[in-house]
Amino acid sequence: MLHIKRGKVIEILSRSKEKTKILVAVDEKEERALNYNLITGEVAVDDEVLLNTTAVELKLGTGGYHFVLYNLHSMSPSLEEDQGHIMKLRYTPLQLKVFATEEQNHPNHHKFLEFQSLKELPVIVGSLHSMLTPIAATLKYMNPNIKITYIMTDAAALPIYFSDTVYQLKEKSIVDSTITVGHAFGGDLEAVNIYNGLIAAKEITACDIAIVTMGPGIVGTGTPYGFTGIEQGQILDAVKDLGGIPIGVPRISFSDPRERHYGISHHSLTVFSKIAKTKVRMILPILPDKEKKFLYEQLEYLNIHRKHTIIEEDGSILSEALNQFNLSVKTMGRSLKDDTVFFLACSAAAVYGCGLLKNYYRK
Template sequence: MELLSYKEGIVTRINESDDQVAWVNVEVEGESAKAVNYNAITGYVNEGDKVVLNTTAIELGLGTGGYHFIIFNYKNKEHSITKGLGHIMKLRYTPLQFKCFAAEEQDSKYHEEFKSFKSLKGSIYIVGTLHSMLAPIAAVIKNLRPELNITYIMTDAGALPLHFSKTVKLLKDKEIIKNTITVGHAFGGDIECVNIYTGIIAAKVVANSDITIITMGPGIVGTDTKYGFSGIEQGYIIDAINNLGGISLAVPRISFADKRERHQGISHHTLTILNEVANTKTNLVLPVIKGDYAEFIDLQIKENNINNKHNIIFENGSDIIKALNYYGLEVKTMGRGYYDDEVFFLALGAAAKASIRLLENVQ
């Protein structure tokens, strides 16, 4: 059974780097390729270093951005565990397992708050399915209400290292997002948590978040089957929020630019989640649109009984383009920008605006 492909290479150039990650060029079997190095796992990397690379994704032609991943640096032959707090393992029982300090574990100053936790008391959580939803939603919220504290929870349904996302770094640098939380086997957030439930709680008791956005990192998994996609997590995340006493908003995946029939209008992903996976009632936010598109979506809602299962909120999402321009964000989803897939982005603007209205009602 073939699971992993790896080859030796030489680092030829450091393209970008910070304390957490380096984006480099490597030479592998006489050819140049791009690679990623996570400093916390394999140590810092320099030009000329001989490294071992996980080449699986490139060989399979997967959508990981065209990168190899450094899994060993011969220069860093010995690397002792960092002393200090934390005993929760991520990537457990794999050759790359490592420890982190989870917010809820016994040595954490927040441990008692998790133990005594009772309710989210109406805190606002926006739940999406694509990483490309994050920046537009956060930008609209921050543009309309600059004083709000926005937290991002990254699940482990896509990329596991938070630092693979250049979007998150940009949002942090622009002070659009204040705190990040990584849950499950995702890692690298300002706050680490064992699972989505404690991540949701941490947004309230640790990050003191006003509005929290939850979605996976880059790289949704799909199989062209009804249930075989990683975004299905939206359903049980909605249930977690509701069960903990929060207010959940479901962001629909909507497109009229996607050529695949199953993603026309409201994607089958969203319809499946809201009709069959989520067991509690959420707030589904739809953008105000007109004409054939509106009729198409209205028919989908009725045919899938979504209007009887969930609370549907219609909101004007047109603030999205102003917010993106204000912060200088060039966001694409499946390679399409705002003017290529307008309704997709209007849905994100609508979700952001609806979350502010709900927050004002709670306050």
């Protein structure tokens, strides 16, 4: 059920075209909230708003924000004439229309009818949103001229506006284009599923390489198949089905205190042993012998080393890339220093992907 409360806007913390971060008075307390301007309209100080407070009250990972459901002082934006008929968040009180790039009246509709193959487009597929920055930064640092498209799935946050990471990467011209697929929305292009998202990346954004991850906020239950990152295996298969080169990024950590995420996470072990049906390129970072031995024991136990092509790459260039773009990284609250191996795995996949490009260039 929804937890809904009334609040009053007392301060604008930041504002962009897509979202406004606000401070609201709720139950005589000051709380932070997010207003999606393109959904619920603009918001101003002294406006009374209805807030979805569910996640904060349950202490879930929304970054500590409530969400504006309705602004009692202003109307929502009017629907643009003749701009889209595909609904996302379908049959919910918040369903919204988008102009999906494959719609029949969209200028790009014919490209989906004419599509034949991704023609070995490298596609790096991760399982956490925190993988995006290290992958993209490494790619752009190694080859400043390549075009990178980010495809965000609907396995976590649905509005791409929620991601400060995406905003930062686009502002710094690291990611060139974004595509939101399924019920995710707000990308430069909208697509109804991952297959058309991949086709759009190749045929419309004309990227040299694509990165696919969910938005912020993976869901996990501690059960073998009960995590939204399980989509990684299906996406890798989709890349191969369409004629691309699927590059899988395993979730690796020697800093996570949870045993099931130590070494190669049980999430990745499940994806690469059970879910991905096609042979993919699984990239490991170059590590000291002790850690490397532990990873290979995990892979051999589940015969993943026989099912997929295991490739080791040096991801240590990451620190240079982050310094170049003045970026920092975090996953589960841990920084590059706190969880080095996790981020090296991401950078290693980018190094490998960059090496596949015809216009390869390394500083």
